[in-house]
Amino acid sequence: MAYMHIGKDFVPPDVTGKVTGRIKYAEDYTREGMVYARLLTSPIPHARVLEIDAAEALAMDGVYGILTADEVYPDGEPQSTGLKILTNHPTLVGEPILALAAVDEKTAETAIAAINVTFERLPFVLDPLDSLREGGPNAFVDGNTFGRQGFTEAKWSSDQVASFRAGNAPAEDAPTTGPIPTFAYGDLEAGFAAAADGFVYEGSFTTAGYPHHSMEPRSAMAYWEDGKLYLHGTSQSLTALANDMAGIIGVAKEDLVFINAATGGGFGQRARAGSIPSMAIPAKMSQKLNRPVMMRITREEEFTIGGARQGFQGWIKVGFRPDGVMSACDIFVVSDNGGKGGGADAFSAADCISILYQTEAVRFRGASVATNTAHRGAQRGPGQNQIAPIISPIMDAAADALGMSRLDIRVVNSAQTGDVGGPQRQPLTSAYMPEALQQAANDFDWEGRQSRRRQRNGSKVTGLGIGQGYHNAGRSGMDGIVMMGADGRLKIHNGVGNLGTYSYASTSRAAAEALKMPWESCDIITGRTDYHLPITSPQDGSNSIFTNTRTCYGAAMDMLAKMKEIAAQGLGGEPADYDISDERVHRIADGGIGMSYAEVAQRAMELGGKFTGEAELPEELAEWTQIAASRLAGTGFMGIYHDPAHSNNPPGFTVTCTEIELDLETGKYEILDMVSIGECGTVMHPQGLKNQLVGGAVWGIGLSALERHLYDPQNGLPASTGYWQSKVPTYLDTPARIETGWVDLPDPENPVGARGIGEPTQGSVSAALTAAISDALDGHIFGAAPITTDMIINHVAGTQEDAVALAQNNFRG
């Protein structure tokens, strides 16, 4: 289909502000009379606060006051494992106990040093398996897991834990626990029986938990004015986060003005208010002191309250029939849930296997166990991306054993339109994985490079890898608003966060497309909630493109229908007799009879009622959108839409091919070439898609090679407090060029055919890299991510270190 905007590059309106430094992040704001808050955080991994003596601090010059957990939770702290604003029951080092505000940060720090907090030390644990063992310590006073039943204690026998740690299959009756502890479909026994003449792999695996490392620390500034709270914060999801943040702070939604023009990186941890409650501290401190309060967060503090990915210690058994079909997968994952709860990463890992490889029978079991380490939450492909680098070398081993090409075994098991996946056997909205595989293979010359596999050049050996990534990539049930004034310009109210994907802009283009509006005649209204923005889904899980093109398009179509109605009223005929072009509504039969958009908008404002949002609003609008719409009502011509829920699963897929040269003497490898192909429906914004593909690739390199988070096992202290101790990939860790491409076939359940893509590339790149490493090492399967240089050297040297199952705990060096 020939589109006016979709599939075309444009300059997002905030780019100039980014290259000139003019765009403002939370810490860039200042306010007259502003004071500075600092945090007193827990120095020990698990404790109870018995007494706080702040008398000396409060008597110091320049100190304005403190804020404690008792003040922010007068009815007691919430009975959950989630992050609190402040707490008297810290379960990790660095958890905020109290905040102090002073004339400047140095004074605040000096005063905090004078506060005497009496702690009762409590047992702590860093390794989920240590906590699972009967008699082992628990991360919480009331247990080591938290679910619908509240706190519970999950324990295995010492023998069960020892056997699992040694890499053996968990017992059939091994207790499971967690948000989604188990699922199964298909006939697992029959699946493995069918694989008896094919290939069966069984082994343990580990993946690391590691920090999000957004470049912008989660600083925030707040002040109150005329009963309203103005909060300058950081967020991936503008209205979705503000909607929930109001509840955390305890302010009415209509009285919160959340200001967030730009966010310095999200990656999952800034999508929802519950994962960033620290922003409530300056808000509440400001309320208490009646002064603007800035709270800057340091890089070191980002490690403790900034969240981390869950780490896995797992066991997997995978069966392939002689024709290469993955007939059965049995997987058990012990997830490190950290000190403040976490997510369902392990479930998502198993779900990913089911969808990505169309596995005929899957059994997933898991135990999600708390530890006194950084809090866990969604991080780019939570679960899907941890498992991708584990599975890919297994696929290759199966291909080699069955005499298939490594490309073919993936084609045999790939998802296509009409397929289903996951425990609910949910249909995919569309899927073109075979096309993506073939495009990647062609662009990379996969077949032509096969002769280079395992070629030696001195101490260096060449490895080829191919990997796949998946994440569900779309939601529904959200709202859209567009407005037009007498100037005829289209104002697209967009509540999507601005975290660098430019999806706030690219989804807005669906509205411009629907109204055939020149982009120069459009304004995106975003950046602060008093611009009256509709509710959106949290901007995580690759969903924004699918979700918010539906809402923007829907709102524009509502405006279009109203335009035709107004034209018919004024010019005669029926609405169906009219079409649009060149910013005019005109008769289909006679283009000379019509009204300009500006004239239509003027007429709409004269008519009022439904045309200006003063009547007949969709009943299903979220409360947040109702507030926004009520404030916009009567101010212009309004198009408004509630997107009904859809039922199928819109997938985002990627395929990556890579060639590496691995030095057997140093364990280091260089990525010589990399090609990543996206399969995400119709492409909205090629440059934006390219950025997601290359950005995800860099994350994949970190996942498979570099990133981890270390703790001192004796005292539970984080050993990673800076970038240099928890390395993210740099220019020199990544290829000088990453080639990208896309399939660009439309999805039928999106009005412009689009699906999301943010997460999967990390999975496909990490999968391709672990496959390439395995290839270079004659098919050796490490069963781990990251695969560090030490592990490679040890393997080459013939030591058994890398093969000691589960010895590399997620959080040990």
Add this chain to the structure above:
Amino acid sequence: MQPVNPQLTRRRFIKGVIASGAVAGTTSLWYAANGQSRPAGAVERMIRLNVNGQDRTVDVAPQETLASTLRYKLGLTGTKLGCNRGECGACTVLVDDVPTYGCSVLTHSMKDGRIETVEGLEAPDGTLHPVQQGFVDALGPQCGYCTPGQVMAAVGLLRANPNPTRQEARMGMAGNICRCGSYDSYLDGVMRAAEIG
């Protein structure tokens, strides 16, 4: 491979940091470095800095870093603080054309230097600097937080080597982290800037 411009190496930066004694590597030093209050007995001084071609007189504490002075005294918030400990490069500015981590040099040591920040690149008529335009054309930024530092590193690189190869550009930009992983697009932007510069 040797870096394109030996002035740009991380080693040179680290040596400079050691010489200045200004690494704000701990929390307490971080606040001291922000120059918000004077230590007992210390004498604050009004000093003159040349920033973006203008002489600016500013009250600078002895332990204050250049990034803090720029952000909190002169209002030049384009210079970002990502780590405040010389690891990420978000605070990169040019001092006498050399990319320098603003968080890791004392402002007092800059009195004789010619300081350039991201705010000083745009022409008075609003025309973007070639590096800025190159980054726009290539959609280099994602979240944008590291972008001012990336821009200044690229400007420094291109002054030293106006026509770098992609590999040379990669080496020259290596002191700046981008957590969004936009390195490929930033390199596209640097190469584009070299074309239009």
